[in-house]
Amino acid sequence: MSENEETPENRLRKELPEEVEAPATAAEGAEKSSEPTPGLTGRQRLAKGVWPPRVTRAQLIVAVLLFGLGFGLAVQVASNSDSDSALRGARQEDLVRILDELDDRTQRLEDEKQGLEKQRDELENSSDQAEEARKQTVEKEGQLGILAGTVAAQGPGITMTIDDTKGTVEADMLLDAIQELRAAGAEAIQVNGVRVVAGTYLTDSDKSVSVDGNKINAPYRFKVIGKPEDLEPALNIPGGVVQTLEKEQATVTVERSNKIVVDALRAAKQPDYARSSSQ
Amino acid sequence: MIAVLGLVVGVVAGILVRPEVPAVVEPYLPIAVVAALDAVFGGLRAMLDGIFDDKVFVVSFLSNVVVAALIVFLGDKLGVGAQLSTGVVVVLGIRIFSNAAAIRRHVFRA
Numbered sequence: 001m002s003e004n005e006e007t008p009e010n011r012l013r014k015e016l017p018e019e020v021e022a023p024a025t026a027a028e029g030a031e032k033s034s035e036p037t038p039g040l041t042g043r044q045r046l047a048k049g050v051w052p053p054r055v056t057r058a059q060l061i062v063a064v065l066l067f068g069l070g071f072g073l074a075v076q077v078a079s080n081s082d083s084d085s086a087l088r089g090a091r092q093e094d095l096v097r098i099l100d101e102l103d104d105r106t107q108r109l110e111d112e113k114q115g116l117e118k119q120r121d122e123l124e125n126s127s128d129q130a131e132e133a134r135k136q137t138v139e140k141e142g143q144l145g146i147l148a149g150t151v152a153a154q155g156p157g158i159t160m161t162i163d164d165t166k167g168t169v170e171a172d173m174l175l176d177a178i179q180e181l182r183a184a185g186a187e188a189i190q191v192n193g194v195r196v197v198a199g200t201y202l203t204d205s206d207k208s209v210s211v212d213g214n215k216i217n218a219p220y221r222f223k224v225i226g227k228p229e230d231l232e233p234a235l236n237i238p239g240g241v242v243q244t245l246e247k248e249q250a251t252v253t254v255e256r257s258n259k260i261v262v263d264a265l266r267a268a269k270q271p272d273y274a275r276s277s278s279q
Numbered sequence: 280m281i282a283v284l285g286l287v288v289g290v291v292a293g294i295l296v297r298p299e300v301p302a303v304v305e306p307y308l309p310i311a312v313v314a315a316l317d318a319v320f321g322g323l324r325a326m327l328d329g330i331f332d333d334k335v336f337v338v339s340f341l342s343n344v345v346v347a348a349l350i351v352f353l354g355d356k357l358g359v360g361a362q363l364s365t366g367v368v369v370v371l372g373i374r375i376f377s378n379a380a381a382i383r384r385h386v387f388r389a
Contacts, residue, residue, distance in 0.1 A: 042385030049326060053281055054284030058333035062322070065340050069315040070286045076308050079300050091306065091361055132356035245329025 082140035146188055148264035153188040157225040157260035158232055164218035168248040171202040171209045174220060177241045178202075184234035186226040188262040189243045192216040197263040228256040306355065307348040310364055314347035315340060319372045320378035327385040347371070 289341030
């Protein structure tokens with residue numbers, strides 16, 4: 001601003017003395033002589049200064065300075081109004097403060113975002129885990145149900161029919177057969193509509209056999225799920241179940257099948273005394 | 280008359296040219312403009328009082344501008360630029376008002 005002022009003023013000063021010096025001093029003298037005149041009011045002086053226009057040194061200098069003022073004013077107003085963002089006119093320290101605040105805000109929002117993402121991940125994980133646990137529970141329920149006899153089972157296996165016309169088959173022979181089948185990997189067994197489970201017991205009851213208190217009569221039909229290639233040889237080994245039964249005049253037939261259905265069920269029973277020690 | 284013409288021409292030139300304000304003088308331009316306004320009002324009052332002197336006007340105009348810019352510059356260096364420029368604007372505003380009051384008394388006799 002001040003440089004803007006000085007250059008035109010210096011130029012004026014250089015060129016002025018050549019032509020205007022004498023009139024200028026005259027004008028100044030005239031002005032000075034007009035100054036003391038007491039009758040002139042301020043309003044008259046203003047009118048006199050404005051009209052008629054006189055090219056005096058004072059007027060020129062003031063004009064140059066006012067030109068500078070007007071120029072600066074217009075430039076400043078223009079630069080202030082055309083920048084719609086308030087940041088343009090802001091001072092450096094204000095800008096730094098605004099930047100700091102924005103940084104803080106960004107940081108806060110970033111933290112919040114991380115927290116929320118973590119929470120989301122946890123929720124997703126926990127729901128995944130719950131789903132997985134549920135699946136495993138269902139699977140285990142199926143496995144345990146087959147063992148406990150509470151669900152029906154199907155799969156490859158064998159059917160063994162023991163026809164006992166003479167009534168010589170006793171409970172211990174059937175028990176031997178069951179043991180043999182279990183040793184050969186039988187997974188589900190039923191005899192004449194009674195599911196054989198861990199707690200199954202067999203007793204003799206005149207001319208027939210009771211399984212878990214249910215009396216069953218010949219012919220005894222065993223439905224066994226397991227690997228047929230293991231089960232059948234296990235029964236047929238020399239001195240094994242089949243030979244022993246045939247010695248007692250019973251006829252035994254063993255058939256392999258790709259689909260054995262063991263559908264005799266047993267109610268789930270809550271044990272009275274035994275409790276799981278893992279919980 | 281010539282002086283008023285100069286002001287008008289300056290405003291028109293500023294609007295038409297629209298120069299980019301250099302970043303160095305940007306903080307000082309508003310203060311300098313206010314200081315120059317103060318000098319102009321002072322000069323007008325002096326003219327109405329009949330004691331106007333062009334030399335005094337030139338010196339007061341330039342020194343006002345320079346001192347105002349200097350104060351803001353110093354304030355910026357001291358870290359109180361915003362407060363100091365506010366102070367300068369307040370002081371100059373008070374002076375402009377008192378000068379305007381004197382001018383009003385001359386022109387309207389009230």
